[in-house]
Amino acid sequence: MSHVPAVRFQHVKKQYGELSALKGISFDVEEGAFFGLLGPNGAGKSTLINAMSGLVIPTSGRIEIQGHDVIADYRQTRRLLGLVPQELIADPFFSIRELLDLQSGYFGLKGPKQRAWVGELLERLALSDKSDSNTGQLSGGMKRRVLIAMALVHRPRVLVLDEPTAGVDVDLRRTLWDFTKELHQQGHTIILTTHYLEEAEALCDKVAIMQEGEVKALDTTQSLLSKHSYRYLRVTLAQPAQTLTPPLEERLVEREPNGLVFKLEKTMSLTQLLAWLSEAQLEIEDISSRDASLEEVFLDLTAEGKSNAE
């Protein structure tokens, strides 16, 4: 039997007049993955997600969810996919429970088993005591939780979260992280877009970085980090540095009250840096090294894209 990915994008394009929001996107998201879709504003992440869930019809190309085409077999794909949209949507005519019951109804789901599942969702997302509240009157965090419950009402295999932690407090962010990790452990494929790159680094096993409607990088998170050709060295000084020699100045990325942070090519030996520091007559108290964070990889890749475009 041939291998079927959870999601497959094949040459997906979306054109809005002159603007190419998606320029032929092709990649797979494997079954059971925790996949991060990253990129600056306007990169096309939300358009891609909306095309996958049927909220946007692509201009050309094909998207499959577990082997089913999202246009031709939309009934199957919508049953397989749950989307938590970026916007905090509410329906001022209905309470939380009514909305969840209606959403279940749209999927043809009813009866005691479904009611029990809705009750479980309300419980798990700490919405039980607010279940009769009108959704138009909820706080941002509450609305976000309602949207997650709405996306899970039909028990989808693939869950897509578009900026789920944007604008939520630290506690709720942590709760949402735990909840999505739990869903992932239960076998759900999770696709996450986020602006918090530490979030992607902590949660995602694979990452695609998009820019201007194209995929700039696609790899496992670890591989992306290790492939990055720089490392960062933090040098703590006994005395603040007044002037630096040109090779040090070139590599300096941050000046702290009692230290300096340098970005060095991985191929460069530490001895070379120590020699330059010695030449500059700087008294070193401590030195620590770390690999690039996902944020730094992201910034490098997107900056490259920008300079290439210019």
Place this chain on the structure above:
Amino acid sequence: MQSNWSGCWALFIKEVRRFYSVVVQTVFAPIVATLLYLLVFGHVLETKIETYASVSYSQFLIPGLVMMAILQNAFSNTSSSLIQSKMHGNLSFVLLSPISAFEFYVAFVLASVVRGVIVGLGILIIGVVGFDLTWQSPLWVLVFAVLSAAMMGGLGMLAGIISDKYDHLAAFQNFVIMPLTFLSGVFYSIHALPEFWQQLSYFNPFFYMVDGFRYGFFEQSDVSVYLSLLVTIVFLTIVSSINLILLRKGVKIRQ
């Protein structure tokens, strides 16, 4: 491809509950407003306008007003629900579900028929009780009430789809729907009009809906009831076809 009629039913129930949750605004207010027309126009014009033989002006007026209320409320139901859902973004809840364009259309239009018919019935009950109105052919009354409400529900959906904001919808309502309903023979028989206006009325589809509906009460009408039925069905088919094409293509809702 398999159907999802239970999803369609859930959407229909949601649409009915939506207007029921603001029943004063969506049902009682239009009934009261229409009764004011009846009181004012019926009283002032009772002896001034000739209608059909052995039919008083108020009796003549009531079916027209009932149909006017059905048309306007069926239109309002789909158009306002759709534009509100678009503006609030909650239309995506439905768009993410496995409901087809046809099921989506049927659910919205049926809910608009229910609202239109409930409002019409409210006015009709007062007409029957207060003005000795009787219906000679109840089947025609029912057929025109349902088909006309469905046509207007469809037209409301079309307006809701193409409108980007409330202002666009208000323009459609005030510059298209209102003039066409007021000039459809609600308040008069078109035979009382000068030749030019009479001819012009034949191009107004709402005229046939009012005229056919009125036939159900008096078995008298300005044009053949079968012609009215044909025009209503043709317009319902055209409006439904345009809606289904737009919904399938996702025009202005899946973009």
